[in-house]
Amino acid sequence: MQKSRMTIDRARHRTDAVLLDLDGTLVDSLRDLTEALNAVLTGEGLPSVSLAQTRAMVGDGAGKLVERALQATGGDPARAHELVPRFLTLYEPIASRHTRPYPGVVETLGSLSEAGFALAVVTNKPVRATRIVLDGLGLAPFIGAVIGGDTLAQRKPDPAPLRAALRQLRVPPGRAVMVGDNHHDVEAARAAGVAAIAVSYGYAHRPPHDLGADAVIDDFAELPAALIRIWPRGTARLSAASASAAWTSARTVRTRS
Ligand SMILES: O=C(O)COP(=O)(O)O
Numbered sequence: 650m651q652k653s654r655m656t657i658d659r660a661r662h663r664t665d666a667v668l669l670d671l672d673g674t675l676v677d678s679l680r681d682l683t684e685a686l687n688a689v690l691t692g693e694g695l696p697s698v699s700l701a702q703t704r705a706m707v708g709d710g711a712g713k714l715v716e717r718a719l720q721a722t723g724g725d726p727a728r729a730h731e732l733v734p735r736f737l738t739l740y741e742p743i744a745s746r747h748t749r750p751y752p753g754v755v756e757t758l759g760s761l762s763e764a765g766f767a768l769a770v771v772t773n774k775p776v777r778a779t780r781i782v783l784d785g786l787g788l789a790p791f792i793g794a795v796i797g798g799d800t801l802a803q804r805k806p807d808p809a810p811l812r813a814a815l816r817q818l819r820v821p822p823g824r825a826v827m828v829g830d831n832h833h834d835v836e837a838a839r840a841a842g843v844a845a846i847a848v849s850y851g852y853a854h855r856p857p858h859d860l861g862a863d864a865v866i867d868d869f870a871e872l873p874a875a876l877i878r879i880w881p882r883g884t885a886r887l888s889a890a891s892a893s894a895a896w897t898s899a900r901t902v903r904t905r906s
């Protein structure tokens with residue numbers, strides 16, 4: 650009985666997509682990023698940066714991160730281009746050492762995936778490091794497409810990475826939601842015609858409630874409830890009842906297995 654309800658829910662929702670930002674949304678990666686960054690800075694004879702400084706610098710890709718770290722420590726930002734390969738060589742082996750999913754992430758991705766939602770990661774982190782994090786933290790099995798900051802010539806806030814993820818998932822923009830911690834996540838979503846949910850616990854460069862998202866959540870486990878509230882109008886719109894049934898069903902099946 651439970652199983653057949655689940656099958657119906659899967660069929661109903663299989664072409665709705667949730668696009669997920671990585672740093673500051675799915676995972677707290679500050680410590681590993683800061684360690685790799687500081688190894689680069691030390692090599693350049695520059696002072697180290699703190700976790701709080703990294704927090705304010707992350708989100709626009711590895712190039713900007715290194716450039717901002719050089720700027721913050723009295724280095725030459727023009728050297729960033731040259732130092733990014735060194736940063737990535739140092740970062741990749743430790744990318745999942747201290748980095749952890751935020752509370753509720755693993756369970757919620759599992760439940761959304763079981764309920765039939767297509768999930769993609771759309772991040773400005775270079776794709777090789779992204780895959781290392783997703784594999785290392787056990788998130789990869791839930792994710793149907795991964796677009797990194799170097800997958801295309803454009804990165805968020807450009808809508809191209811979101812569109813590429815949706816093409817891979819075969820889901821139209823009107824049936825998708827982007828979940829992120831930063832203004833570029835919301836801007837990219839708007840430009841792609843995708844709904845946006847902001848998380849308040851990440852590395853936002855401005856107050857999360859000022860990002861212009863359709864909803865703000867304080868905990869990743871609130872995502873299903875937020876999806877029910879804001880899902881875009883149209884043929885794929887989830888009624889509160891059906892989404893809630895899918896969610897309850899997914900939870901029940903998970904609990905049973
Ligand atoms: O700037 C980065 O490297 C990654 O940032 P994002 O996962 O928040 O897009």
Ligand SMILES: [Mg+2]
Nearest residue numbers: 670672673830
């Ligand atoms: Mg982010």
